[in-house]
Amino acid sequence: xxxxxxxxxxxxxxxxxxxxxxxxxxxxxxxxxxxxxxxxxxxxxxxxxxxxxxxxxxxxxxxxxxxxxxxxxxxxxxxxxxxxxxxxxxxxxxxxxxxxxxxxxxxxxxxxxxxxxxxxxxxxxxxxxxxxxxxxxxxxxxxxxxxxxxxxxxxxxxxxxxxxxxxxxxxxxxxxxxxxxxxxxxxxxxxxxxxxxxxxxxxxxxxxxxxxxxxxxxxxxxxxxxxxxxxxxxxxxxxxxxxxxxx
Numbered sequence: 001x002x003x004x005x006x007x008x009x010x011x012x013x014x015x016x017x018x019x020x021x022x023x024x025x026x027x028x029x030x031x032x033x034x035x036x037x038x039x040x041x042x043x044x045x046x047x048x049x050x051x052x053x054x055x056x057x058x059x060x061x062x063x064x065x066x067x068x069x070x071x072x073x074x075x076x077x078x079x080x081x082x083x084x085x086x087x088x089x090x091x092x093x094x095x096x097x098x099x100x101x102x103x104x105x106x107x108x109x110x111x112x113x114x115x116x117x118x119x120x121x122x123x124x125x126x127x128x129x130x131x132x133x134x135x136x137x138x139x140x141x142x143x144x145x146x147x148x149x150x151x152x153x154x155x156x157x158x159x160x161x162x163x164x165x166x167x168x169x170x171x172x173x174x175x176x177x178x179x180x181x182x183x184x185x186x187x188x189x190x191x192x193x194x195x196x197x198x199x200x201x202x203x204x205x206x207x208x209x210x211x212x213x214x215x216x217x218x219x220x221x222x223x224x225x226x227x228x229x230x231x232x233x234x235x236x237x238x239x240x241x242x243x244x245x246x247x
Contacts, residue, residue, distance in 0.1 A: 031076050037050050038122045039118040043069070102153065146177075
């Protein structure tokens with residue numbers, strides 16, 4: 001009798017989409033509570049009992065959705081990466097200008113980051129916690145995301161005719177991620193600008209740094225035309241004193 005009943009339940013799940021949608025909604029709730037627990041306690045310090053208390057679900061109920069704490073972390077990271085990459089591709093689809101595509105990447109990352117701060121911190125801090133096939137799948141997704149950004153930067157460099165030996169695309173992209181991924185340590189929504197304005201300012205910092213390396217003589221020439229001679233005479237005097245500090 002139990003076997004026949006279980007078969008009927010399985011058949012309803014396969015034929016009726018409604019139970020699957022309820023499952024997905026409940027799983028989303030579990031991922032939400034799991035993210036909060038990992039954010040507060042860290043992956044190593046969290047336990048399934050912590051998640052049970054936070055979610056109000058029994059341990060048996062939690063194991064229905066995933067079989068281990070590692071699988072929960074995997075699901076959180078996979079959901080985060082899948083979502084942010086799909087949002088990015090949707091926004092890039094109709095845009096061809098290389099600079100605007102880089103700006104879209106930065107804005108999409110920061111908007112998602114600030115709207116899902118705890119999930120992004122878990123993503124950033126627990127990147128080495130997963131091992132085996134689950135860890136490799138997440139690493140592949142991260143590599144895909146990095147390569148997508150690097151491709152956008154390479155496209156911009158080609159479009160602007162930037163010399164390849166002046167700025168490494170790898171260094172530029174990793175520096176950009178370093179700037180974006182640590183905002184959770186200082187961003188205060190009560191006093192700091194919101195995601196769209198923050199993305200605009202970070203885009204300016206990144207792009208002016210990248211594009212400003214193309215021909216510094218052009219910038220210096222424009223400064224000489226707009227600044228008095230006394231200011232121009234001070235610049236050469238400063239440069240020799242700065243040289244010894246280079247290590």
